[in-house]
Amino acid sequence: MRRRNCHCKRRQYDLPINLKYQLLSLSDGWDRLGMSFKQSVLLPQSLVGKVRFRDFVQYEKDWRKTNRRRGKLIDKKSDETVTEDERTELEGLQAYAEY
Numbered sequence: 001m002r003r004r005n006c007h008c009k010r011r012q013y014d015l016p017i018n019l020k021y022q023l024l025s026l027s028d029g030w031d032r033l034g035m036s037f038k039q040s041v042l043l044p045q046s047l048v049g050k051v052r053f054r055d056f057v058q059y060e061k062d063w064r065k066t067n068r069r070r071g072k073l074i075d076k077k078s079d080e081t082v083t084e085d086e087r088t089e090l091e092g093l094q095a096y097a098e099y
Contacts, residue, residue: 077090
């Protein structure tokens with residue numbers, strides 16, 4: 001039951017990327033309480049609108065694994081077997097890789 005409840009909450013907050021950035025940017029320039037460092041924006045400007053924050057955190061966590069996934073998606077794109085969801089994922093991975 002708890003697991004299902006967490007999933008429903010997660011889905012509830014899964015907003016479209018541009019709407020999420022509009023909402024989260026309302027706190028830009030404010031000090032984040034409880035942070036041991038100054039963070040005035042959510043993500044670097046070059047990634048805004050291209051990468052979801054949760055994906056950015058995952059990419060940072062294990063880039064070697066993530067980059068292997070990126071390579072597989074590039075191969076699928078070359079083979080023209082990539083799905084629309086995979087294409088969206090690849091665009092985020094590419095934006096992060098170029099960052």
